[in-house]
Amino acid sequence: METTTVKLYSLDYSNAKTYLAASLFVVGNVALPQVFHLVPQGGQTWLPIYFFTLIGAYKYGWKVGLLTAIASPLVNSWLFGMPPVAALPAILLKSVGLALAAGLAARRFQRVSLPVLLAVVMAYQIVGTLGEWTMKGSFYTAVQDFRIGLPGMALQIVGGYLFIKHLICR
Secondary structure, three states: OOEEOOOOOOOOOOOHHHHHHHHHHHHHHHHHHHHHOOOOOHHHHHOHHHHHHHHHHHHHOHHHHHHHHHHHHHHHHHHHOOOOHHHHHHHHHHHHHHHHHHHHHHHHHOOEEHHHHHHHHHHHHHHHHHHHHHHHOOHHHHOHHHHHOHHHHHHHHHHHHHHHHHHOOO
């Protein structure tokens, strides 16, 4: 299994680059879902709202990830009505979980690899699913990402790896 060392950052809230990076990742998290929403159930299948949260948190630290994780679903919902307001708590829980898991994994391992990204995605999905089950009281609804969103999880793992390794490796 190939592991790649990349330059990782841990930007602080007092650094303007934190907000610039988070803003760019939010733009990505707003634009990418619009593409996937052109396909029926594209959002539920491909989970695009999480993609740049993973990349931002992994490359620039959990603080950039956290800003991206919170702003992305709120901006998308406000501008486009997707995700619906009723879905925001579960999506925010998963998004924040992803930001924290990705930021901590990057800090711990100091490199990017498919197994590490697999662990990050599984961690946020499992914790998020349990939280969603608690919030909604429906196991069937809570496991929707595992029933429908496996292609999106694969996109996060493989696409995230390729994006971090090849496009933002500096």
